[in-house]
Amino acid sequence: MKALKIIFLTLIALSPLSIISAEYTVKMLNNGKEGLMVFEPSVLSIQQGDTVLFEATDVSHNSASIPGMIPQGAMPWTGAMNQDIKVTFDKEGVYVYQCTPHSMMAMVGVIKVGAPNNLEIIKGKAEDQKKVFVMNKERLTNYLLEI
Numbered sequence: 001m002k003a004l005k006i007i008f009l010t011l012i013a014l015s016p017l018s019i020i021s022a023e024y025t026v027k028m029l030n031n032g033k034e035g036l037m038v039f040e041p042s043v044l045s046i047q048q049g050d051t052v053l054f055e056a057t058d059v060s061h062n063s064a065s066i067p068g069m070i071p072q073g074a075m076p077w078t079g080a081m082n083q084d085i086k087v088t089f090d091k092e093g094v095y096v097y098q099c100t101p102h103s104m105m106a107m108v109g110v111i112k113v114g115a116p117n118n119l120e121i122i123k124g125k126a127e128d129q130k131k132v133f134v135m136n137k138e139r140l141t142n143y144l145l146e147i
């Protein structure tokens with residue numbers, strides 16, 4: 001019986017799926033530490049399998065991945081306005097997302113899952129994305145410097 005228990009515990013310890021995944025919360029805010037229309041925290045470092053709850057703290061926001069700014073093969077997401085959305089990150093890499101109505105105000109966020117193996121691609125795309133911003137033009141560039 002004791003041997004079985006040890007085998008069982010060993011299996012749990014060795015199985016990657018059994019590692020307890022963490023859950024993080026990102027708030028969607030009209031006004032945060034970094035200014036107007038921000039996700040907080042704006043840059044998040046998590047592990048594969050972790051979940052992020054994008055919380056509709058203030059109204060008129062959503063969270064949506066930006067096409068071409070997530071790892072290849074990763075699942076995109078588009079949250080509804082004024083709604084919480086939970087996203088589980090199963091693929092390693094850097095993800096950039098935005099609030100759709102405030103994309104011009106650079107209401108964007110960055111999530112690094114495990115190793116940032118697509119960072120150079122994302123940095124290249126960020127240069128194009130910057131053209132959309134009418135304010136906070138350096139925000140995304142600065143976020144990516146934290147990765």
Ligand SMILES: [Cu+2]
Pocket residue numbers: 037060061062099100101102107
């Ligand atoms: Cu917004």
